[in-house]
Amino acid sequence: MFRARVYVTLKPTVNDPQGLTIRGGLHSLGFESVEDVRAGKYLEITLEGDDKASAEKQVTEMCQKLLANPVIEDFRFELRET
Amino acid sequence: MFRARVYVTLKPTVNDPQGLTIRGGLHSLGFESVEDVRAGKYLEITLEGDDKASAEKQVTEMCQKLLANPVIEDFRFELRET
Numbered sequence: 001m002f003r004a005r006v007y008v009t010l011k012p013t014v015n016d017p018q019g020l021t022i023r024g025g026l027h028s029l030g031f032e033s034v035e036d037v038r039a040g041k042y043l044e045i046t047l048e049g050d051d052k053a054s055a056e057k058q059v060t061e062m063c064q065k066l067l068a069n070p071v072i073e074d075f076r077f078e079l080r081e082t
Numbered sequence: 083m084f085r086a087r088v089y090v091t092l093k094p095t096v097n098d099p100q101g102l103t104i105r106g107g108l109h110s111l112g113f114e115s116v117e118d119v120r121a122g123k124y125l126e127i128t129l130e131g132d133d134k135a136s137a138e139k140q141v142t143e144m145c146q147k148l149l150a151n152p153v154i155e156d157f158r159f160e161l162r163e164t
Binding site: 001007008009019022025026029031033034035036037038039040041042043044045046047048049059061062065066067 | 083089090091101102104107108110111112113115116117118119121122123124125126127128130137140143144147148158
């Protein structure tokens, strides 16, 4: 069994209204020191697999096909055997 | 300047319809090896601060007050000086 921690983030050039809203909220709460907020997705995926290489290939494909939108998002992940 | 990477996840006992939907989507795409998916939020926060201890305190407060719902969510973060 493998556990993948997947991070999906907007590409740096893409506008991030959700992050801007969170920054505004933090400023309103008195956290004036906040310069920038970027919002992304975090997924924990448990999957069966024979070896790490094939699990890695599977997770890469999942990200490319469903979890991230390659036009506007980047992804990275960590894979650990459990 | 500090960069905080904040991970907000649902508590293990909380139902996660978003994760279940993603798992269903992955199964439909042929990724039958996926056992479980848990969906969370990932935030990158850039903030000014004098020292790491005070930045850490600030980010903890942000999580408690705005970024996570303490009733159903857990949070953790990594802080790095940039």
